[in-house]
Amino acid sequence: MTRYAVLAESPEECAAGLARLCEALGLEPTTAPVRLTDGRWIARAVTPAPDVHGMLAAAAAAR
DSSP states (O other): OOEEEEEESSHHHHHHHHHHHHHHHTOEEEEEEEEOTTSOEEEEEEOOOOOHHHHHHHHHHHO
8 A cells, every 4th residue: 555645834735735645646534634833733644445346256267
């Protein structure tokens, strides 16, 4: 699983950046914007979990 983060100066900028990142790369958001101790904001996203059922079906079909 790959993790991505958006760092911004405001919660609105952070949320907008997270939405754009998720849309562009097909990611799933995991953490809404949270304020850091230095006053900046961070939000996180990850690559989606693989579809296990689809992988099993593809493996069975390949045999």
